[in-house]
Structure formats: C-alpha cells, structure tokens
Amino acid sequence: MAEHITIGDIAPRVQYVADGVLTAFTFPFPIFAEGDLEILLDGAALAGGATVSGAGASEGGTVTFAEPPAAGTRVTLRRRLKIARATDFQDNGVLRARTLNDELDYQVAAIQQVADEVAGAVRLDPSDTGGLVLPLRAARANRVLGFDSVGDLTVFDRGTATIGVPFPGGVPRSVEDKLAERLTARDFGATGDGVTDDGPALAAAMAAAAASGRVLVIGEGTFRTTQPLTLGGGAAGLIMHGAILYAGPAGATALTIGDGAAVRNATKRYEGLRVLRASLSDWENEADIGLVLRNLDASLVEIRQVEGFTIGIRTLGVERGFEDSTLILGRIVNNRIGLDVRTETAAGWNTSVRYYGGHFAIGSTVHPEKDRFGVRFSAAPGAYVAHNRHVFDGPGFELQAANRPISGIPFLIEVNSRSVWARALRMEGCSPFVARHTGAAQDHVYEVAWASQAYLVDVDYAPSATRVGAVVRSSHQAAAFREATREVAAVPNLRAARIRWSNTEWGFERLACLSSNVAGTPGTLADFAFPALDAFGFGDDGVVLTGGRGIGFVVDARGCREFALSVDADAPRLAVMCFDANRALLTDAGTPRVRASGQSLVWNPTARWYQGAADMLDATLTRPQVVRLAPEVAYAIIGLVRIGADYAVRAMRLACDPLFSPALLYGQPNLPIGVRELVAETAWDPPSIAAGGSAQVNVPLPGARPGDFASASFSLSTSGVVFLAQVGATDVVTVTAWNRSGGAIDLAAGTVRARVAKA
Known part of the structure; x- marks a missing residue:
C-alpha cells in the first residue's frame, strides 16, 4: 500500500436495490485486499462476474458487475476478514510504526465486523445483568424454550407448559394445544417445491384435519401429488395459499372435499382452492375431474383456479343434498366442462346454490375439434333431476368455438331444472347459443351483458327437449333499446302497408317517403315528408329501397328525446332528419343533433339528413338502434334510406321509454302522409x-x-x-x-x- 490506510467509524456493510441498468456500486469502507469484500445478491454469495477496485484505499472503492443485476435485486457489500493473526513481531527487532499501524488497523476492522454481526443478535439490555445460557442439548430436546418467573432462560414441556395472549380475559393454554390450533401441510412433511411427491404428506394432513375437526392450511408453493386426495367432511375447512399439482393416474378426481353417502357437510368454509393437472386431459374420460365437492350445505367455497381436466369442478349431491351454499369462482380453464352441477342418486339433490364470477376459458389450441361447455347440469342414471334455483352472477365464457364446426356453449342443461338464472354473463368466441336444453328444463333466464353474437343469442333446444320457456335477455348493443317498451308505431308488413298513390307513385301506412335529392329550396318538414314517391320496388314480403329513396316515421320529439328503431331488413342504413319547433329543417351545426346507440352517424349535406356510417348488419351488431335527439330537435323523421345498394325492408317498429307517449305524425291536413x-x-x-x-x-x-x-x-x-x-x-x-x-x-x-x- 502506497499510503497508510485509515479505518474510520464506518459500518463495514452497505446495501443497494438494483435498477437493472447500473453495473457499478460503491462501498464507503476500506478493505485491505479484494478478497476481503463479500458480494451478496438477494442473500446469495457471488462467485465471479464482478471486479473490485479500491483495495487499500481509506475511502473504499467500487464493485463493477459484468452484467447489471436484475431490477429489484438486493445487492449487499460487506467486509469479511479472517479473524486470525498471520504475522508476529521479531524479538528485539525494530518495531516499525507502519507495521504496527497495519496490525492495529486490521484488529479495528475485525472488531467492526464483529460489532456489525452482534448488532443483529438477540442480547440483553445494557441495564440488565446476568447472562442467558442455553440448557444442555439433551435437556432442551423436544422442549419449548422460554423464560422462567425471574426472566432466566429455561425449557418447558410442550404438553404441560402454558402460554397466554397478552390481553384481558386471555386464558393460558398449553403450547401443544396452541401449535395444534391449525394444521398445515408442512406439519406432515409437504415441501411445495413442485417436484417432490407431496401426495402422502397431503393425504396424512387431510386425514388428521378430518379426524380432529381442524382447519387445514396448505401454504404457498406448488404441492405435486401422484395420488388422488380426499379431505373428509370432519375437517372444519381448508385454506390454500398455494396449488395442488395433480400428476396421478387419469380417470380419477384430483381432490375430493366432503363425505359421500348420506352424510351432511354443513357450514363449511373452503378458501383459495387451486387444483391443476400436470398434463392436459384428453377430454375423453369424464372420471378425470379436478375438484369434487360433496353434500355441502350452507357452506362457502372460494375456488381460485382449476385447470386441465375433462371436468373442472363437480358439485355433487350423494344420498343427500348439495344446497344453500355459495361458490366464488375464479379461473376455470381448459376443461371440457368447467362446472358440473350433478346428482348421483335418487335421494340426492342439488338446489338453491349461488355462484359469483367465474372465467370459463379454453385456449385457442386446446382440442380445437371437440365440443366444450362452461356449466353443465347433469344427473347419473336414475338420479334426482329437478335441480332448481341456481343463480349465477357475472360469469364469463371464452370458449373458442366461433367459426368452428363444434359446440362452445356456456350452459348445457341435461336435467329438468327450474329457475336457473344467469345474470350479466359474457360470451366471447362462443356458439350463437347461450344454452342447450336436452330435457324438460323450464323457467331459465339468461341475461347476456356482452356477447360476440349480440342480440342473436338464443337457446338451442335439442330434439330430445320436451319443454321450452327459457328467456334470453341480450343487452349487448341493446341495453337502452330493451328499456324502450312503449310502442310509438309499428308497420309489421311493409308489403301489405303499401299505398298506390298514383299509377307510378307508392306510399306506406304511417310512414313518410323520403328522397335524397329534393328539388327546389325545401325548408320545412312538409317539404321533405312525401306521402308517396316513385322508384320503389317490391318483393313478395317487403319494399325494396332503390337509389335515392327512403321511408321513416315522423315523430313529435318535444317531450321525448330517445326513440328505439327496430327493423327487419337485409342491410339497412339508418337516417334521421331534424326540425325545430316551427318544423323548420335543422342542418348540421358542428355538434351532432342526433346520436345512435350502436353506430356513428354522419351528416349528408345533399340529402340534409344524418345517416349511419355503415349498414346495420348482424355481423357488426348494429341492427337494434336507440336514437337520441338534441334538445333543439322538436320534430324528427327516423327511418331507413338507400345509400350504397338496393335492399329489402319487411317490417319497422318504433318505441320509446314508457314514461312518454309521443305523437306519431301522419294524416294531418298539412302533412297528408301515411294514410290510405x-x-x-x-x-x-x-x-x-x-x-x-x-x-x-x-x-x-x-x-x-x-x-x-x-x-x-x-x-x-x-x-x-x-x-x-x-x-x-x-x-x-x-x-x-x-x-x-x-x-x-x-x-x-x-x-x-x-x-x-x-x-
């Protein structure tokens, strides 16, 4: 060392949190040699991959990594000296100050190292006296370490010594009793490392919980098992922070909860259930099940994830009912049947259950040739079939069946169930059916909040179905439309409603005829609402709108702002004309005077109307339309026009909120439209x-x-x-x-x- 090192009052340790970019980290304490610095990354010692500079410098130095530590890594730099004296002074030799200072510096640095380690140890308060000495090994084996009445260290027998909570009213309990309050899988040797076969340990833990009536806790980690597991109904409950990874034989249930036969498993609580299959099922064997819940009554079950089985979850009534319980559902993924609501015997039932959430999803490459269903209601041969009063809140179905020759349907109903309600459900990539009924099910209600198929979602009644009566309420692109229940006008058959006005002109009952190019200088409602025009075509069941022609309802909008238009037409185009309180035409003012629920409207300055930016096609979910008029619009014509291609119109209806009863204008002396x-x-x-x-x-x-x-x-x-x-x-x-x-x-x-x- 060129100059003598100085050992200041600086802790021989420094820590950083890496940002994933920085490679150089300084240490403010001196070291004698590069090997005196220990480098730890998240507690693990680093061997190689870094260079140390600044050895022998009083101000410390720098560690430079070959690659920046990952963001969030805790980097610890500390001085680690060998506590040994490798040199000696010669008898009667010259005692050089430099040599003596080096020895003293090393001793001071070593003492700082010891002081740093002692600072993290349990020790007596400076005001306390005496010492704490552990009993001999044989004396402390299988005992509990504690303190006696004077605060000295001692040991207690786990079964006889007592401890209490530090609160008024606390009753001392034995340590053994306290430790047995909740059982954990790790108490029986489970590792949760995802590699070790934890099946025997989990089975032992579940047997102990059922025998003792305790709650079993399966902690963090992945607990691999090569054997099916059963948690008997005697257990008070189950809490899972980790997951069970089933790697056992096919055709078995990975985890069964509750007793079968006529046993009633009541008022249970199961939280955080996660059951995964190590390899994806081939979906052929219905005995390949992730989770079976038997005979639960008035219980609460939270299922976070079940993945990769033929049947993900089965709720089962076996010689007794599965009833009056609540299931909170999470990710139910890559199962041919996500949830199977089933009975096993004629004496068992499955009724009055509430389900919240649930993401029933299939990967795009998972068995693309096979049918799949979100929820199935089923029964074993001869079992009870009248499942009733099941309520689903907000389930989502992403079944990857659209445009494939397979069935991907949220609900498959194979029993004679009653009052199954599904509310605010989501359908993504499903078949155009929310449910398939194969038996005598009745009184089902399916409320679709979002669906790729929008309002065209239906119930598929199989040839074996003997009852109908299910209701589908689709709100996607139609929520406001469904609230418009007051009928303002209806023309259920355009062909029958046509009026021969003259040898060349046609009109229609209750409708005004529209033209995209009105001659002269029209400015009022009467100038645009014609009783009849030429150039209309007719098919067997409707009118064909040809170039420049349209038809619409004329409404008094002074008291009603929203109208719902429903049409039966091939590819119609919405159009709305606006007029003020004097029935003068309102043109575009920069801010739209009219908006629609399912599409954008654009101003056509030639025709002087707002028209849909696209045709109202089923594929684009724009046929049911709610039209909202601006406050300055007192009268309006709401209808259909021909823009890009001729198309047929067969029926038209106009409705509004039942709070209003707006007048439909036709047959007036100054507006002689729509009358025969x-x-x-x-x-x-x-x-x-x-x-x-x-x-x-x-x-x-x-x-x-x-x-x-x-x-x-x-x-x-x-x-x-x-x-x-x-x-x-x-x-x-x-x-x-x-x-x-x-x-x-x-x-x-x-x-x-x-x-x-x-x-």
Whole structure:
C-alpha cells in the first residue's frame, strides 16, 4: 500500500436495490485486499462476474458487475476478514510504526465486523445483568424454550407448559394445544417445491384435519401429488395459499372435499382452492375431474383456479343434498366442462346454490375439434333431476368455438331444472347459443351483458327437449333499446302497408317517403315528408329501397328525446332528419343533433339528413338502434334510406321509454302522409234537380288521383237523391247528385263530403 490506510467509524456493510441498468456500486469502507469484500445478491454469495477496485484505499472503492443485476435485486457489500493473526513481531527487532499501524488497523476492522454481526443478535439490555445460557442439548430436546418467573432462560414441556395472549380475559393454554390450533401441510412433511411427491404428506394432513375437526392450511408453493386426495367432511375447512399439482393416474378426481353417502357437510368454509393437472386431459374420460365437492350445505367455497381436466369442478349431491351454499369462482380453464352441477342418486339433490364470477376459458389450441361447455347440469342414471334455483352472477365464457364446426356453449342443461338464472354473463368466441336444453328444463333466464353474437343469442333446444320457456335477455348493443317498451308505431308488413298513390307513385301506412335529392329550396318538414314517391320496388314480403329513396316515421320529439328503431331488413342504413319547433329543417351545426346507440352517424349535406356510417348488419351488431335527439330537435323523421345498394325492408317498429307517449305524425291536413283514405268537404246549395236529372260539384281533395275509390255524402236528408263520386282529375273529386225519383227535388244548402280510398 502506497499510503497508510485509515479505518474510520464506518459500518463495514452497505446495501443497494438494483435498477437493472447500473453495473457499478460503491462501498464507503476500506478493505485491505479484494478478497476481503463479500458480494451478496438477494442473500446469495457471488462467485465471479464482478471486479473490485479500491483495495487499500481509506475511502473504499467500487464493485463493477459484468452484467447489471436484475431490477429489484438486493445487492449487499460487506467486509469479511479472517479473524486470525498471520504475522508476529521479531524479538528485539525494530518495531516499525507502519507495521504496527497495519496490525492495529486490521484488529479495528475485525472488531467492526464483529460489532456489525452482534448488532443483529438477540442480547440483553445494557441495564440488565446476568447472562442467558442455553440448557444442555439433551435437556432442551423436544422442549419449548422460554423464560422462567425471574426472566432466566429455561425449557418447558410442550404438553404441560402454558402460554397466554397478552390481553384481558386471555386464558393460558398449553403450547401443544396452541401449535395444534391449525394444521398445515408442512406439519406432515409437504415441501411445495413442485417436484417432490407431496401426495402422502397431503393425504396424512387431510386425514388428521378430518379426524380432529381442524382447519387445514396448505401454504404457498406448488404441492405435486401422484395420488388422488380426499379431505373428509370432519375437517372444519381448508385454506390454500398455494396449488395442488395433480400428476396421478387419469380417470380419477384430483381432490375430493366432503363425505359421500348420506352424510351432511354443513357450514363449511373452503378458501383459495387451486387444483391443476400436470398434463392436459384428453377430454375423453369424464372420471378425470379436478375438484369434487360433496353434500355441502350452507357452506362457502372460494375456488381460485382449476385447470386441465375433462371436468373442472363437480358439485355433487350423494344420498343427500348439495344446497344453500355459495361458490366464488375464479379461473376455470381448459376443461371440457368447467362446472358440473350433478346428482348421483335418487335421494340426492342439488338446489338453491349461488355462484359469483367465474372465467370459463379454453385456449385457442386446446382440442380445437371437440365440443366444450362452461356449466353443465347433469344427473347419473336414475338420479334426482329437478335441480332448481341456481343463480349465477357475472360469469364469463371464452370458449373458442366461433367459426368452428363444434359446440362452445356456456350452459348445457341435461336435467329438468327450474329457475336457473344467469345474470350479466359474457360470451366471447362462443356458439350463437347461450344454452342447450336436452330435457324438460323450464323457467331459465339468461341475461347476456356482452356477447360476440349480440342480440342473436338464443337457446338451442335439442330434439330430445320436451319443454321450452327459457328467456334470453341480450343487452349487448341493446341495453337502452330493451328499456324502450312503449310502442310509438309499428308497420309489421311493409308489403301489405303499401299505398298506390298514383299509377307510378307508392306510399306506406304511417310512414313518410323520403328522397335524397329534393328539388327546389325545401325548408320545412312538409317539404321533405312525401306521402308517396316513385322508384320503389317490391318483393313478395317487403319494399325494396332503390337509389335515392327512403321511408321513416315522423315523430313529435318535444317531450321525448330517445326513440328505439327496430327493423327487419337485409342491410339497412339508418337516417334521421331534424326540425325545430316551427318544423323548420335543422342542418348540421358542428355538434351532432342526433346520436345512435350502436353506430356513428354522419351528416349528408345533399340529402340534409344524418345517416349511419355503415349498414346495420348482424355481423357488426348494429341492427337494434336507440336514437337520441338534441334538445333543439322538436320534430324528427327516423327511418331507413338507400345509400350504397338496393335492399329489402319487411317490417319497422318504433318505441320509446314508457314514461312518454309521443305523437306519431301522419294524416294531418298539412302533412297528408301515411294514410290510405283522404277526405274533404265543401258547402253546396244544389239547384232544383228534375226527375231523372243530376247536378255536379267539384270537391278539392289534395292527393286524389284517377283510379282511387271515391264516395260522397250530403249533410242533409237526400231522400230520392243518390250521391255518386269519382276522381275526375288530380286533386279533385267530382260529386254527382242524381234524382232517381219521379219528380223534381230541390235540396236545401248543405255540405258535400267526399272520401277517396287508395288501393
């Protein structure tokens, strides 16, 4: 050393937490040689992979790693000296100050090292006296270490010595009793390392818990077993922080909880259950089950994960019921049947159970050719089949069956169950069925909150099904739509509702005809709502919208902001026109005046309406639409228009919230749309009509066309005079008064009424 080292009052230890980037770490204490520095990473000594600089420097030095320690690693640098004296001073030799200082520095550094280690040891308070000495090995074997009445160290027998909690009312108990309060798997030798076969240890622990009525705790880790396990109903419960990894024979249940036969397993609590299969089942053998729960009553079960079996979980009534219990479900993954609700005997039942959550999922590459189901209701041959009152809250199903020739259905009902309710469930990549019924199940309710198939989700009734009556309530893209239960208008058959307005024009009952290019300078509702237009086409069951044509309901929106439109059409395009309180057209103002629930609307400045950005196709889940109008919109036309291609429309319905009863506008004098019959009247004082003679009057009637059915009447008694009518010219009904009597008749002044009926 070039200069003499200085040993300051600095602890010979420093710690850091690595950030995954830094490679150099300093130590502020001196070392004599590089080998005096010990490097620990998360407590493990490092051998190689780092260089040490600064040996012999009073201010310490630096450790430089070849690779930066991983982020979060605790890096410990401490001085470790050999407590030995390897040198000696010569008798009568020259005592050099440098040599003496080196020896003293080494001794001081060694003392600092000892002081650092003693600081972490249990020791007496400086104000205390005496010493604590352990009893001899033979005296302390299988005993409990403790303190006697004067605070000296002693040992106690585990079965006779007592300890108490430091609270008022605490009762001293034996150490043996305290240690046996809860059993753990590790008490019986289980390791949880995922490699050792912990099956025998787990079996022993479960037998002890069942025999003693204790709760069994399976701690952190993965407990591998090559044998099926059973926790008898005598156990008070089970708490799992780790997982059971089943590597035993196929065709067996990995973990069975509860007793079979006629035993009632009541008021139990099982928490954190995780059962995994070491290798994925081939899904062929239904005896290959992850978890079976038998005869539970009024119990609480939390299942965190069951994965890789033919049947993930089975709840089983065996000569007694599985009932009135609550199951909290987690990840139920890669099982052909996630949960099997089953009975085994005619005396067993499975009823009145609540289920919360549950992610029933299948990997995209897991047995892609095989059917899979989330929840099955089943019974052994001859067993009880009337499972009833099961409630599922918020389960999710991700079954990877869409666009595959297989079934991936959330619920498979093979029994005569009653009142099975599933609320707010999610369907991702499933078949277009929320359930398949194969028997006499009734009164099931399936509420779908989200689904790839949206409102087209249905129940699949197999040929063997003998009852129907399940209800599917799909809210995806239709939640607001389903609340619109007040029917404003309905045209259930567009073909039957067509009105021949003239030889070339057609109208429709309760609907206005729309054009994408209105001539002139239209500005009001009446300018855009036509009673009839040409260029409509017709199929056997509906109207075909061709270029520039549309149809819609005209509504009074002053008291109602939202309307729900439902249509039966091939690929319709939504359109909405907006008008103010004076029925003047409202154009786009930058902020949309109308919005829809399932799609975006864009402004068409040529047609002067808001139209859907895309066709309303089943694949894009946009057919049931709720339309919300801005506050300034007092009147609106809500309907369908032709944009990209001709398409057929067969039926249309408009609804709203039952709180409102908005008027549907049609058949008004200033809005003669949507009606098949037209009426008008005029005052007339007929002249004296000779016997066999007649008199005529023309009654103006907008909309009347040659070919319409026409009739007329007079407001006074017309004995002997017959009134006849015909449409002699456009918008005019000619009324003829014919005197068929044998003498002249002079009618008093009255009112002529004319009516035209369209074909």
